Amino acid sequence: MATDHRVSTPLRQRHPAGGPLPWRRLVRAELRRLRAPRAMRYVAFGLPLATIVFGLSKLLLHxxxxxxxxxSADERYAQFLxxxxxxxxATASGxxxxxxxxxxxxxxxxxxFGDLRTLVTALAAAAxxxxxxxxxxDWSSRVMLTLAAAEPRRFRLFVTRALLATGLSMAATAGAGLLLVPLLLLAARTRGSTAGLDGVYWAALVSQYLRGVLLVGLLCLLGYGLAMLTRKASTALAIGFLYLAGADQIFAGRGPRGAEYDMDGLIFAVLNEKPVVPMAESDCIAGPGCEAVHVDLTAADGFVGVLIYLVPVLLVALWRFTRTDIT
Incomplete structure (x- = not known):
């Protein structure tokens, strides 16, 4: 009988103590792994600092x-006339x-709303x-071989890593949002107005905040799925760009309704505080964001669109990780 000499991790391998690797140990190990790079420490200090600078900039800009x-308006109007x-x-009567x-x-x-959307959009790209x-x-350094040997149940390893990465990105977004809002309130009290901050306003802002946290988690999963599929971060970045560009072309070819599912339009729809804005009430002229607003793309539609991009990548990545050799 021929012997298979391919490098792989036996799926039934057990923990040296005789049982499967305890999940808590796996979580702790993965958390340490995610926090170990020096860049992560820079981000841990840099993100709050960047958020504070962004919030305080409103004091300078207003x-x-x-x-x-x-x-100044009188001068510009006189110059116009x-x-x-x-x-x-002839000048318009209005x-x-x-x-x-x-x-x-x-x-x-x-x-x-716009400032919170700007923050979340930046964090979504970073996620x-x-x-x-x-x-x-861990693929280029072949650390994945060791990880899979310690936790032979690859499905649990895949899911644990995905949940931790997603959870960290969502926690960072939640913290940044909570840090930004008081700074915006400070700008409004000292350089503007807090009029209109009733229950309806806060409900809309909290809804946008929570949708933003969830959106960042989903996009982090997309990046994770692409990397686990390609098994290299740099390759995942290139493939991800081609994937989004190709998907945009496919959706755009299906007419105006399909064109709304451009990723930019989906993100705008998820983070938009006003799901539908009549054209007559908007200054928006063209672009995917306008499509998302002026047709009928709601936040729920936006999440569905993001899932259309995410789920196939995640399923194929999971299949490859659990059913093929780790080399």
């Missing part, structure tokens, strides 16, 4: 001098100085990269 803003007369152009006024205050009830690093860093 002020409560509405009188100065109106004077002068230019129109010089070129013999045009007034209000069209040239830009409120310099930080209005918490409107601007906070994809983190997932790729978490899933792909």
């Amino acid at each position: 002020d409560a001098d509405t009188a100065g803003a109106w004077r 002068s230019d129109a007369r010089s070129y013999g152009l 045009t007034s100085v209000k069209n040239f006024f830009h409120d310099p205050r930080y209005l918490m009830d409107t601007l906070s 994809v990269v983190f997932g790729m690093v978490a899933g792909g860093s």
Whole structure:
């Protein structure tokens, strides 16, 4: 009988003590592995610092001098009228100085949604990269052989690593959001207005916050799945770009409704505080975000779209990890 000399990990191998590796030991070991790289320590200090800088920047970008803003609007309106007369152009009857006024205050009830969306979007992009690093860093160093030998039940190893990476990314997003909101409140109280912060507002903000935390976790899983499938973080990054670009082309070819499932549009829909905005009430002109708003893409649709991207990658990665040799 021929002997198979391929390098692999026997699925029925047991823990040296005679039983399967305790799950708590596996979790502790994986947590130490994820926290070990020096870059993780930099992120642990850098993320709160970056969030604080972003929040405090609102104090520099806004002020409560509405009188100065109106004077500037008067000047721009007068210049507009002068230019129109010089070129013999007729001005629109509805045009007034209000069209040239830009409120310099930080209005918490409107601007906070956009700032929270900006933070979560940045963290979502970082979570994809983190997932790729978490899933792909141990393959080139062949540490995965040792990990699989210590925990031969590959399904449990795959799921544990995925849950820890996802949990860390979601926890980081939750902490950053909780750190940002008080800073935005400070900007509103000192450089703007807190008018309109009623129960409806807070319910909408909390909903956006929770959706953002979940979105970051799903995108971290996407990066993790790509890395476990390709077995190399750098390759996962290239394949991920091609995967998203190819999927966008496929959906776009199915008409306007399919074009809404561009990943940018899905993320916008998930984080949008107003699921449907009539075209007449929006300044948005073109792009996937406009498609998501002006048609009928809701936050639920956005999550479904993200899952359409995620589930196939995760299932194929799980199949390859549990059913093929680890080399």
